Amino acid sequence: MIEEFATLVDPNDVDDAVLEIEDFSVDYGWGDSAVHAVNNVTLSVRRSRVLGIAGESGSGKSTLVYAVTRLLRAPGVITGGTARLSFDDSSSSTDQMTTLELTTASERELRKIRWSRVSIVLQSALNALNPVLRIGHEFDEVLKTHRPDMNKSERRQRAAELLALVGLNEERLARFPHELSGGQRQRVMIALALSLDPQLVIMDEPTTALDVVTQREIINELAQLRAQFGFAMIFITHDLTLLVELADDIAVMYAGNVVEWAPARDLYDTPRHPYTLGLLSSSPPLSGERRELVGIAGSPPDMSQPLLGCSFHARCPYALDRCSQEAPPLRVIDKTGRKVACWLHDADNVVPGPLRRTVRISAPTQVVNDAVSGSNQAVVL
Amino acid sequence: MSEDVTQLEARGLTRHFVVRTGHGVFRPKRTVRAVDDVSLRLDAGRVTAVVGESGSGKTVLARMLARIVSPTSGELLLEGTSIRARSRRTLAYASDVQMVLQDPFGSINPVHRIRHSLERPLLIHHTPKNEVDDRAHAVLARVSLEPPERYLDRYPHELSGGQLQRVSIARALCVNPKVLLADEPISMLDVSVRLGVLNLLRGLCDNEHMAILYITHDIASARYIADETIVMYAGQVVERSNGTRLIDEPQHPYTQLLIASVPDPNNPLRRAPEVEDRNSQGLFPDVGCRFAPRCPHAMDKCRQVAPPIFTLSDDHSSRCWLHDGHAVEVSLAERAQGGSISTT
Numbered sequence: 264m265i266e267e268f269a270t271l272v273d274p275n276d277v278d279d280a281v282l283e284i285e286d287f288s289v290d291y292g293w294g295d296s297a298v299h300a301v302n303n304v305t306l307s308v309r310r311s312r313v314l315g316i317a318g319e320s321g322s323g324k325s326t327l328v329y330a331v332t333r334l335l336r337a338p339g340v341i342t343g344g345t346a347r348l349s350f351d352d353s354s355s356s357t358d359q360m361t362t363l364e365l366t367t368a369s370e371r372e373l374r375k376i377r378w379s380r381v382s383i384v385l386q387s388a389l390n391a392l393n394p395v396l397r398i399g400h401e402f403d404e405v406l407k408t409h410r411p412d413m414n415k416s417e418r419r420q421r422a423a424e425l426l427a428l429v430g431l432n433e434e435r436l437a438r439f440p441h442e443l444s445g446g447q448r449q450r451v452m453i454a455l456a457l458s459l460d461p462q463l464v465i466m467d468e469p470t471t472a473l474d475v476v477t478q479r480e481i482i483n484e485l486a487q488l489r490a491q492f493g494f495a496m497i498f499i500t501h502d503l504t505l506l507v508e509l510a511d512d513i514a515v516m517y518a519g520n521v522v523e524w525a526p527a528r529d530l531y532d533t534p535r536h537p538y539t540l541g542l543l544s545s546s547p548p549l550s551g552e553r554r555e556l557v558g559i560a561g562s563p564p565d566m567s568q569p570l571l572g573c574s575f576h577a578r579c580p581y582a583l584d585r586c587s588q589e590a591p592p593l594r595v596i597d598k599t600g601r602k603v604a605c606w607l608h609d610a611d612n613v614v615p616g617p618l619r620r621t622v623r624i625s626a627p628t629q630v631v632n633d634a635v636s637g638s639n640q641a642v643v644l
Numbered sequence: 645m646s647e648d649v650t651q652l653e654a655r656g657l658t659r660h661f662v663v664r665t666g667h668g669v670f671r672p673k674r675t676v677r678a679v680d681d682v683s684l685r686l687d688a689g690r691v692t693a694v695v696g697e698s699g700s701g702k703t704v705l706a707r708m709l710a711r712i713v714s715p716t717s718g719e720l721l722l723e724g725t726s727i728r729a730r731s732r733r734t735l736a737y738a739s740d741v742q743m744v745l746q747d748p749f750g751s752i753n754p755v756h757r758i759r760h761s762l763e764r765p766l767l768i769h770h771t772p773k774n775e776v777d778d779r780a781h782a783v784l785a786r787v788s789l790e791p792p793e794r795y796l797d798r799y800p801h802e803l804s805g806g807q808l809q810r811v812s813i814a815r816a817l818c819v820n821p822k823v824l825l826a827d828e829p830i831s832m833l834d835v836s837v838r839l840g841v842l843n844l845l846r847g848l849c850d851n852e853h854m855a856i857l858y859i860t861h862d863i864a865s866a867r868y869i870a871d872e873t874i875v876m877y878a879g880q881v882v883e884r885s886n887g888t889r890l891i892d893e894p895q896h897p898y899t900q901l902l903i904a905s906v907p908d909p910n911n912p913l914r915r916a917p918e919v920e921d922r923n924s925q926g927l928f929p930d931v932g933c934r935f936a937p938r939c940p941h942a943m944d945k946c947r948q949v950a951p952p953i954f955t956l957s958d959d960h961s962s963r964c965w966l967h968d969g970h971a972v973e974v975s976l977a978e979r980a981q982g983g984s985i986s987t988t
Binding site: 445478479531559 | 698
């Protein structure tokens, strides 16, 4: 067995970042009753790469992206931090990238970048599409607003092209959302998001409401579209195994904090945060011996109460005394540049076995049919 | 052992819905065959899983078993006694067969305390008033919500999703049912608490010999918990087998597609499956195999004649013409490459 690391990428190398989020905090409500939904999150998405954000409901993953894109409504308030969006500005003559600070941008500036630079695909396509408008109307509206030079037939042409991209027939333009299946609606949403060729597409649980076969089709399609157009993507989901296939880097969020941020394959093979480990062992495997799994004991903390120490310490099997007192910062812990917020990886601690391992342990034995000899071989992958 | 006692049996359960299609007053009627000729047995001490995508008829099946929806045809037997399909659901039936619904946030009344939700079924089922409180305590302890006093006077919004789903299971257990019908009990829960609920169901089955029907679209969780797994497609049972065999050696092309679609980073051999003709999805042909339009192995025969169920081994059967008279082997490697099914 060899120690393998997927393409080693330093998450700190943010030279070509499309979006840089630093020290970002979001509250719901004001004063003492505020719920701290996102606490000092630092993340970045690099050009043409996929950042996966995994976390359970209430971990702040959706709040983070809504706040960053300034879509968050009251009582959500951005209480600190910066979010810089870099994009090539076609209107300026230089090749230099234009940088826009999203947290302080005016409505007018935001209007310029929304959809054309950053677009978003929401979880529930049924709610995101207007039920009394035909699909074609949605496309028409976007193009009319952002591409005023296009005439009606050009817009229709473009809408048909976009639908074709996601494998839908042109005749769907005349349909209402309720006439489409869940998967088709989600495809329409993706086509809409791509309609102005954005550099960054944010996907907020786009496949959660779909069944597994449709999810697979959409994931395959996203991979193709990304290969074709090269947009960067933030993909939010609670399904960590899905992200391992799809994302370049994964950030795991828990109770408003990023607890681990690493290249996707490393995070899956050798998790370093007890919560990541717990999440990974919470999904029953599709192969191997059937044995009892335990998941993570307890339930996520109440975010309206002030949290002392690490947000995960009450559920953590490896918690130290220190964990209930001081919140661990997100720090780089090894040469792969992965970042973990956990005291266990602090200087003189003995890291528990499962969080120390360097190769994956769950290598399944598979019977591979040898086409030449016709014999079956057991191959350890 | 009481392992083999069949608590609830369904024979040829069928439910058709008639819908109007298109526009206008004289638009034609169309029959949707939501569940077609499904037979299954729920034994004490066994978990039977029904797996299928949305629209496969698994929820309608559970509702027929709970007698919320009356079947078009078919027979239900509770402990060997036949129940007339069209007769009304009785209190006695409801006390033997209970249902756990998908969304605990929607299925527990938000304006009442947990105590109310637990005591109501007890009162409806004529439990003596002086026992009600004790029974409510006991049932919360059975689902590991301890101490019960901490939960009885809470409101649903004060509990987490996992805790609420436990309350929902406790409510079903109140009347001491023999059969539990769990319709997607974990799909609305957070990943980290799903296993807890699954282990709870498994425990009820092992320790209290409950017969459990576990409906899910998550085939990995079915593998984890089920003694028998049934795969449904378009209202029909397409494959069934015991233990983990169905998932480890799937035979029906739909089951293979279902398994290949699950993200599984542990298995780099697997390629993403190509799904053909996806625009036809949702429309099932009236003649021939219902899966034929999406099937990578579809033959002419499949489009003309609906396949019967072929028995592959003692406890493994598949509804596919590929298994007609042959023992079919599909190697994992071939399946991974989306190759054709070879006969040996």
